[in-house]
Amino acid sequence: MPARFLVLDASPAGEAARGLAACLDRHGPALSLVSQCEEAGKQAAEGINLLAARALEQAGWATQPHTDTPAPKPDCVAVVVGPGSFTGLRASCAVAAGYALGVGAELVGVSRAEALAPALDTELARHDGLAGWLLVTSARRGRVFIQDHQGGLQAVSVADWQPPAGRWLVAGDAAEALTFDHPVRSASSTPDAAQIARAALRRLAGDLPPLPALPLYVDPPEAKLPADGLRAAPV
Structure with a gap:
C-alpha cells in the first residue's frame, strides 16, 4: 500500500471555493501531515497546480535544481472528484493525472461523501x-x-x-x-487531507467500489450541437 500521498481538492464551489494540496506520510495505519497549502477562492481552485508545487517543495518531495540526490516522491495521488466546482474538478483531476503519470504513482479518485x-x-x-x-x-x-x-x-x-x-x-x-x-x-463541511487519503486507501484495499479519477458531474453537458449541424471538414 502507498506510503506517501499527494492529496488534491478543488471541489468546493461558490462562496466555499478553495484549493487544497497536501503531502502525507503513512506509517502503518497512521497518517501524518508533512505539508499543506490551502487558499480560498475560485482562482486558488483553478490554480491547484501551483498549490501542489508548493506543497511538494515544502515537503522536500520536489526535485531540486543542481543536485544529484533524488527527492522522495508520492506513490499515490488522491484527488477529490466531486461533486462540486465544474472548473475546479477539471483542473484538479487533470493535475492529479499528469503528476501521477509523470512519477509513476497510483491515481485514486474519491468523492467528498x-x-x-x-x-x-x-x-x-x-x-x-x-x-x-x-x-x-x-x-x-x-x-x-x-x-x-x-x-x-x-x-x-x-x-x-x-x-x-x-x-x-x-x-x-x-x-x-x-x-x-x-x-x-454537523460541523463537518469539507474533508481534510487525512480523510481524503484514508478514503483512497479504502478504495485501493477494495473496501470502496471502483471510481475513475475523473470529474463526478451530476448534470448533463450544457453544450449543444448547432441547429444546422457541424461545419464540414476543411478540404
Whole structure:
C-alpha cells in the first residue's frame, strides 16, 4: 500500500471555493501531515497546480535544481472528484493525472461523501432516531448537491426543496441553504487531507467500489450541437 500521498481538492464551489494540496506520510495505519497549502477562492481552485508545487517543495518531495540526490516522491495521488466546482474538478483531476503519470504513482479518485463518511457515520451513531446523514454542498444557479449515507447523489433547487420525512444529520458547506424538520447540524463541511487519503486507501484495499479519477458531474453537458449541424471538414 502507498506510503506517501499527494492529496488534491478543488471541489468546493461558490462562496466555499478553495484549493487544497497536501503531502502525507503513512506509517502503518497512521497518517501524518508533512505539508499543506490551502487558499480560498475560485482562482486558488483553478490554480491547484501551483498549490501542489508548493506543497511538494515544502515537503522536500520536489526535485531540486543542481543536485544529484533524488527527492522522495508520492506513490499515490488522491484527488477529490466531486461533486462540486465544474472548473475546479477539471483542473484538479487533470493535475492529479499528469503528476501521477509523470512519477509513476497510483491515481485514486474519491468523492467528498466517501472522504467524510467515517466521521459522519460516527456522529450518526451518537444520536438516536435519525434517518441517516445528508451531505449538502454548493452547486450553481440556486441549487445544491446532496449525497446521502446510502451513496445517493442528486442536484436539487433550493427554491423547490421539500425536506424528506424524519430527522437527519445534515453536513456540508451548503447545509444552511436547506430547511429540515428538527435536524442535527454537523460541523463537518469539507474533508481534510487525512480523510481524503484514508478514503483512497479504502478504495485501493477494495473496501470502496471502483471510481475513475475523473470529474463526478451530476448534470448533463450544457453544450449543444448547432441547429444546422457541424461545419464540414476543411478540404
